[in-house]
Amino acid sequence: EPEVTQTPSHQVTQMGQEVILRCVPISNHLYFYWYRQILGQKVEFLVSFYNNEISEKSEIFDDQFSVERPDGSNFTLKIRSTKLEDSAMYFCASRGQGEDGYTFGSGTRLTVV
């Protein structure tokens, strides 16, 4: 069964550093998403991406965040200057044309120290 792959599985970074979280969506999917889950809390929407541009973003997704699909297969989330409160699980998801359900990756646990 096709999978969404995320790397790394765990990233530790110092406050103020830049991090890039990587995702390989399912190959024929067209819609891409990033969600995050702070420990013990619910999964929150960050951003959706379609046709090489952001289609919707939440208020969490401020100027410190950016997304990119650099080569037609990878989908990345960059946090420019990490803060302690950015520590969370970050999930990538993709969705195919005409489908309602997403396929989620296993997530990247980001720890900012």
Next chain:
Amino acid sequence: GESVGLHLPTLSVQEGDNSIINCAYSNSASDYFIWYKQESGKGPQFIIDIRSNMDKRQGQRVTVLLNKTVKHLSLQIAATQPGDSAVYFCAEIPPTSGTYKYIFGTGTRLKVLA
């Protein structure tokens, strides 16, 4: 504002019993709902979905019930097994989202007792 909430944070059931996980949603115009299962260290895994024009939908050992009158969603798991132990999230797609953004509830942890 929009919110999707869960009645119980933790549910413990005996192996072989049926489980019922509940969810309340606030946007009466939402037309699509999903249940996801999240095992420790993994991403959410799709279980079953339902559209607002349906009251009930059945899958393999799972049934989702939608009561639009009281804006309530439930997930029933028949003959609960140890492998069902996980956190279960409901989610809705609000009608204003053109991008299929999900709004997730807080989650219910299901513990299956041997």
